[in-house]
Amino acid sequence: MDYFAGIDVGALSTDAVILTAGSEVAAYSIVETGANSTDAAEEALAGVLAEAEIVRSQIKRIVATGYGRVSVPFADKRVTEISCHALGAYHLFPDTGTVIDIGGQDSKVIQVGEGGKVLNFTMNDKCAAGTGRFLEVMANKLQVALDEMGELSLRAGREVPISSVCTVFAESEVVSLVAQNHPTEEIIRGLHRSIVNRVWNMVKAVGVNGGVAMTGGVAKNRGVVALMEEKLGQSVHLHEEPQVVGALGAALLAWRASQSAG
Amino acid sequence: MTFFKELRFNFMKDLGGPALMSISRKGRKRRHRAPNPHFGPALKSATRLKEIMTRHYFLSRYTEGAKPVAWVTSGAPVELLRAFDFYTIYPENHGALCGAKKLGPELCAVAEEHGYHRDLCSYARIDLGHYFSGKSPAGRLPKPDLLFASNNICQTVVYWYRALAHYWDIPLILFDTPYNFEEINDSDVSYMVQQFEEMIPVLEQVSGQPFKYRNFQEVVRIARDTSLAWGEVLATMKARPAPMSIFDAFVHLAPIVSLRGLPVALEYYQTLLKELKERVDRGTGALKDERKRLMWDNIAIWYKVRDLADLFAEQGMNFVTATYTNAWTETIRYLDDQRPMESMARVYSLVILNNNLNHRLKLMERLINEFEVDGLVIHSARSCKPYSVGQYDMKRLLMERLGVLSVIIEADITDFRVYSEEQTRTRLEAFFEAIDA
Numbered sequence: 087m088d089y090f091a092g093i094d095v096g097a098l099s100t101d102a103v104i105l106t107a108g109s110e111v112a113a114y115s116i117v118e119t120g121a122n123s124t125d126a127a128e129e130a131l132a133g134v135l136a137e138a139e140i141v142r143s144q145i146k147r148i149v150a151t152g153y154g155r156v157s158v159p160f161a162d163k164r165v166t167e168i169s170c171h172a173l174g175a176y177h178l179f180p181d182t183g184t185v186i187d188i189g190g191q192d193s194k195v196i197q198v199g200e201g202g203k204v205l206n207f208t209m210n211d212k213c214a215a216g217t218g219r220f221l222e223v224m225a226n227k228l229q230v231a232l233d234e235m236g237e238l239s240l241r242a243g244r245e246v247p248i249s250s251v252c253t254v255f256a257e258s259e260v261v262s263l264v265a266q267n268h269p270t271e272e273i274i275r276g277l278h279r280s281i282v283n284r285v286w287n288m289v290k291a292v293g294v295n296g297g298v299a300m301t302g303g304v305a306k307n308r309g310v311v312a313l314m315e316e317k318l319g320q321s322v323h324l325h326e327e328p329q330v331v332g333a334l335g336a337a338l339l340a341w342r343a344s345q346s347a348g
Numbered sequence: 349m350t351f352f353k354e355l356r357f358n359f360m361k362d363l364g365g366p367a368l369m370s371i372s373r374k375g376r377k378r379r380h381r382a383p384n385p386h387f388g389p390a391l392k393s394a395t396r397l398k399e400i401m402t403r404h405y406f407l408s409r410y411t412e413g414a415k416p417v418a419w420v421t422s423g424a425p426v427e428l429l430r431a432f433d434f435y436t437i438y439p440e441n442h443g444a445l446c447g448a449k450k451l452g453p454e455l456c457a458v459a460e461e462h463g464y465h466r467d468l469c470s471y472a473r474i475d476l477g478h479y480f481s482g483k484s485p486a487g488r489l490p491k492p493d494l495l496f497a498s499n500n501i502c503q504t505v506v507y508w509y510r511a512l513a514h515y516w517d518i519p520l521i522l523f524d525t526p527y528n529f530e531e532i533n534d535s536d537v538s539y540m541v542q543q544f545e546e547m548i549p550v551l552e553q554v555s556g557q558p559f560k561y562r563n564f565q566e567v568v569r570i571a572r573d574t575s576l577a578w579g580e581v582l583a584t585m586k587a588r589p590a591p592m593s594i595f596d597a598f599v600h601l602a603p604i605v606s607l608r609g610l611p612v613a614l615e616y617y618q619t620l621l622k623e624l625k626e627r628v629d630r631g632t633g634a635l636k637d638e639r640k641r642l643m644w645d646n647i648a649i650w651y652k653v654r655d656l657a658d659l660f661a662e663q664g665m666n667f668v669t670a671t672y673t674n675a676w677t678e679t680i681r682y683l684d685d686q687r688p689m690e691s692m693a694r695v696y697s698l699v700i701l702n703n704n705l706n707h708r709l710k711l712m713e714r715l716i717n718e719f720e721v722d723g724l725v726i727h728s729a730r731s732c733k734p735y736s737v738g739q740y741d742m743k744r745l746l747m748e749r750l751g752v753l754s755v756i757i758e759a760d761i762t763d764f765r766v767y768s769e770e771q772t773r774t775r776l777e778a779f780f781e782a783i784d785a
């Protein structure tokens with residue numbers, strides 16, 4: 087049987103997805119990107135092949151995406167993460183009209199049309215505010231694990247407002263809030279609010295139509311998702327591993343290309 | 349003005365300058381760039397343009413003592429100064445030149461060392477950097493006798509020119525234009541005309557020449573005709589394929605900005621227009637294969653014009669219209685030599701940056717329809733707040749109303765320290781993917 091692969095080389099993680107010829111997900115894998123994008127892509131591919139229990143030669147076509155898409159030498163095609171997230175989210179949740187993708191290095195809001203087509207999109211400017219990196223820096227400062235932040239913030243009774251959007255300024259703000267003995271959970275909730283507000287500007291610029299899907303690593307954080315849902319006034323679509331949606335979109339493009347080719 | 353210096357200026361203008369320039373041209377080795385296979389044949393008029401602009405900067409070295417020199421903002425009603433035979437320098441045009449030569453960060457840094465903030469427009473920082481360091485790709489700019497600014501483009505120029513006036517201790521004429529929220533009424537016009545009347549004695553004094561109304565009318569007529577000719581030049585891009593691209597127009601814009609009101613600018617656009625019409629007749633395009641037609645919003649990214657032109661050409665996408673290049677034909681074409689002052693007041697207060705956002709939206713809609721535009725690239729320029737404000741709303745509204753796909757790229761006109769190649773690429777590639785999907 088033929089298979090198709092998508093690889094998303096992001097700032098923090100590299101994700102790979104394998105599809106069957108019927109566009110069913112056969113397997114996915116997630117590895118840390120580290121310093122070398124090419125190695126990470128190789129590693130993710132090896133991982134996903136093992137997971138799917140197939141060999142490399144069974145893969146008919148590979149599409150790479152993400153900021154490191156140019157450093158995937160074995161890809162047949164390179165497509166931006168914007169097109170891939172739109173298609174991936176549309177495939178999982180066909181009523182998706184808006185995708186909010188908060189990744190490690192950037193965040194974007196995409197308006198999706200028929201067939202997963204990109205109608206409009208906007209990205210954060212050259213700054214870590216409103217991205218996964220922001221949370222990573224803060225988790226470090228607060229000495230909590232990144233993946234615990236969501237749970238912790240949901241436990242907070244109140245919220246400490248964070249006034250700086252700048253990652254560097256917010257970091258020193260957090261230091262002084264800790265020194266003033268504010269509970270960690272409340273600070274974290276304030277940090278989540280800060281991200282959501284930042285991304286909200288982009289949501290407003292693009293507009294909300296139909297279902298909203300959240301993708302990217304930060305969508306794993308239940309605290310951020312809850313605040314975003316509160317702001318949207320509706321619940322959002324989430325995949326169990328929201329990071330892989332970009333790679334899924336890439337794999338779908340690989341599959342589609344083979345369909346149209348014959 | 350001494351007789352000798354005037355004589356020397358005239359000699360350089362007619363004989364010495366052209367000779368010297370051709371010698372220096374021959375001496376200079378040309379950097380060779382492989383021609384991009386996606387482009388049609390280059391515009392022949394470009395050689396003449398280069399001559400005109402080089403000569404303009406070259407001659408400026410001989411103005412001291414021979415001609416009164418004024419530094420002028422791009423939106424100022426320069427026609428009045430031309431009637432007094434001022435030699436004009438446009439720091440914004442010079443800033444664009446520095447930007448294209450990739451000198452932005454260097455000159456900006458000089459201004460920053462003197463306490464000017466990084467958020468200040470980079471044209472202003474380059475100009476102040478030039479003031480402090482004397483550095484310029486044009487050799488040397490002549491010291492002005494007068495500064496002439498109008499706040500119809502932004503408030504930045506007011507403070508920037510005040511700083512220059514303070515450093516040099518020379519007169520500054522400021523033309524204040526009421527912002528057009530809904531309409532410019534008669535009392536606004538008379539407020540502006542009164543300002544012109546008050547300027548005349550100052551201009552007479554600085555230039556040492558009396559005001560000659562007939563000369564002024566003549567200048568106004570030439571400026572209007574030049575603006576009309578520039579409009580016709582731009583309109584040739586309605587043809588498919590468009591005979592030039594907006595990236596060309598960014599360069600060919602220089603005479604209408606900085607030599608407006610002089611016969612040389614009018615003659616130039618007549619030549620260019622003739623060439624463009626011939627190209628349209630022959631079906632010669634700026635691109636060999638024009639698949640998609642785009643619109644550009646905001647000032648050029650001067651250090652990236654070449655790269656962007658290449659990138660879009662590879663995609664078969666040509667920019668056929670821009671709000672920026674359109675600005676010099678949008679209103680100036682309505683100058684009227686029978687009512688020079690009133691018409692000047694109206695046309696200069698209605699320029700795009702002094703006009704409300706609804707106006708801009710309608711203008712963009714019109715250009716998109718007239719030029720059959722498939723997509724829009726919006727430059728959010730960190731320097732230019734008045735041009736960049738409202739762009740996100742405009743993008744959304746144009747999508748809703750016309751279904752036109754667009755992309756915003758965050759950059760700057762000259763200071764490439766705030767430009768991110770990787771992020772811009774990703775946005776543009778996503779735009780290419782979406783427009784072709």
Ligand code: SF4
Nearest residue numbers: 469501502504731732
């Ligand atoms: S702020 Fe904008 S309009 Fe003003 S000088 Fe700078 S670029 Fe020109």
